[in-house]
Amino acid sequence: MAAPIKDIVIPDSAPTSLMLQKHADYIAAYGNRKDDYEYIMTEFLRMNGMYWGLTAMALAGQLDRMDKSEVVDFIHKCQHESGGFSCSIGHDPHLLSTLSAVQILTLFDALDSVDTAATVKWVKSLQQPDGSFFGDRWGEVDSRFSFVAVACLALLKSLDQVDVDKAVEFVLSCMNFDGAFGCRPGSESHSGQVYCCVGLLSITGRLHHVNADQLGWWLCERQLPSGGLNGRPEKLPDVCYSWWVLSSLKIIDRLHWIDKEKLVSFILACQDEETGGFADRPGDMVDPFHTVFGLAGLSLLGDTSVQPVNPVFCMPEAVIRKLNIQLQYL
């Protein structure tokens, strides 16, 4: 019995051109809804959310509309004595929110407003003998955390503080039969994880460990008839994978293996004409997460109305270039 391909059909009424200004307005207004149900329920994601929103604004070329001092002050209050950052004031520090904090401060050129030496020390303390990283002191291990730790240290110019060879070794132990990567050794491949592992190998200059043709084939097979990309075989397409899959393909020089035009149509169809912002799929609710990855995807696909994005850090290329961080691309 044949299983039907999981996909969506883009409605005829879906948008076909980029509404950049609407997206910028949507993000700019997002932070003003502090009593909103949605806003309060996602407090555990606040730091990541701010990174998504601010990066979206930067990619739209409108970062100056945002209140830098308010943001920097908030981040400052989220730094713990240990050096790590939490997602919101009073919450616990975690690597995921720490990278977001460092990314935002880099974006605003405001790293000097926090204790970065303590951050480096804290990130270093989370590395384990097998090279992996705990997300926080409670010991969850994930190749995402490896990327986050290494990306954070690269932005802080302190990569030499951890055992890079071991970090690479751990990430390689997450590689699978399909050439892609999972959360931990033994875990199934997932595009989000591929982005993290390939990104780490790019930062550390170890992309030769990737079988680019094998991984590239798995990644380009994520494109569905609708043009959208899924994150794993037999799953529905989703705008955020236009980022995870696309940036990975870009880093391993296989971006041309997908149909760019069809993907552009899919991403554009996920815009909400009324509210601005992007959703995961056409007709769904928008959020800042899908908005930044929609814009970043379009940037990688060559849309020049969006600022060029760096495929490893998902930040404006100009910011990364200014820092003179060495990245490897195949």
Place this chain on the structure above:
Amino acid sequence: MHGRLKVKSTAEQLEAKKKEREKKLQLYNAATSKIISKKKNGELDEELLLVSAEVLAVNPDFYTLWNYRKETFLELQKTKSKEELQKMFLSELIFLESCLRVNHKSYGTWHHRCFVMDTMPEPDWNRELELCNDFLKYDERNFHCWDYRRFVVKRANVPPEAELKFSLSKINNNFSNYSSWHYRSKLLPVLYPDPKQPMGVSEEALLKEYELVQNGFFTDPDDQSNWFYHRWLMGRGEQVQGVNCFIVSRLDNSAIVSFTKHIKVGKATDIVLEINNTRQEHLTWHNPDRSSLFSTMWISFDGYLIFSLNINYITNDLCLPKNEECSIRATLIENDAAICSSCLHLDVSDDSKSVTSSRPSGSSQFSQELSALKSDVLQQELQSILELMEMETDNKWVVLTVVLLMKALDPFKYEMEIMNNLDRLEALDFKRVNYYKDLRSKFLVENLIDTSEGDIKSVDLKGKKLTKLYHTELLPLVTVLDLSDNHVQEAKYFNHLQSLVELNLSTNGVQNCEGLQHLPKLEKLLLRDNRLSSPLSFQPLQSCPKLKHLNISGNPICESEDLIEQLRELLTGVEIILKSS
């Protein structure tokens, strides 16, 4: 926020929803403030467990609250009896299960379950395995649950045989189950190890897998899980480190070593060169890019300047004896152990010499590595898939698999069929047309390398619809390369072609010269009719010391005299031809 459909509501509905949410928020905010103040006051007690459970039940991704619960349990562990603790943890497991029933994709919930199981006095691992079975029945692709299952299996020492059986039952239930196929790829090397086989799995076990996956794609030829697994079964093993090619030249006092795997000369890795058994000290090695990256090719020559902080430099000391015969050996050393080496003999009259690792004649160095299986097995496999192709004429997975099998079996005998099938794939699967084009380009070069006898010095690949030149690392002795009239867009990795004197890239889609830098012998470069539009895109050529002749007629840059003037300033001493001759 995935998969939430936007629904248009009436004003009345909106108002009702708003009221309901306000009420919820009030409760939520009150609970959250209570938890945070209790935590602040160090009140890690049962009340905190109670209130945080209320919040986590609606918002399981609130990771800080799971942390508070862990802290509370560790605190209570100090005072409670074993029985009391066991009871508490059991009720925590019930709570966690109810959370997972609502949201089975929350990282925090699953991780907390690991914590509870590892902390409670008497964990019941069989119960957990049952829970995994249950959740995987509900969603057989839930990777959180699969990962939790692997955690349980490890803790409970469940034998891999049992897990392989479980994955089989999932596959028999539904072939389209990528997670289960994945699991098998991890279990087989543990259960049926065979270090002599490229994938580390015994041939007998692989044959059984072939049978199983065949059942899968005969049942549903459109399902990609089966095909990805099948391609893995056909896959190659890891290469062992060795020397592909070793070249020395008395004229330039240079040595080039090309390895099968990437290395980086540095603290633990070195290439030792011995001339007549005397080790050459203080040699510096660099890769073709002269970057700090790993590479398969390493070069040492006299006169290479190493700038340190842009102030000091040291020169390399490679000096090959003139007018006398000598033997030269290059050895790769890693952590003080010799990994591989290559040796050659220079006669008095030899200016340069090279040695290329030999391969058995009449076979392909690429297809040999492609498959772990004997050719009669692959032949049978090809037969059955050709049968499938008769029924499924337009199925791209079937056609691609035929291509790969033919390539593995005999790339020369099947060359025409392989190329025809790749053409068909381009039409059948338009979205990935460039994947098939690159694959075709790769196969063409592999066949060229396989069919060449002896060292490859001159390569004619004119008009072959190439999109890319694969395997430049295997062509270090090529002096003349004609790639004109193809679809090549970039020259990446061309600097592996260290002997190249003449390169014809005319009539392609080249937009910049990235990859051509530091080609020590390149004299003539034909780039007619490409897409070069700015002087900057020629910058890499500045580092080609012998470049004399550059033809760029028919490129957009030729339309501007200003730009041409800038280009002449950039490449002084190079004859630049602007008109086709």
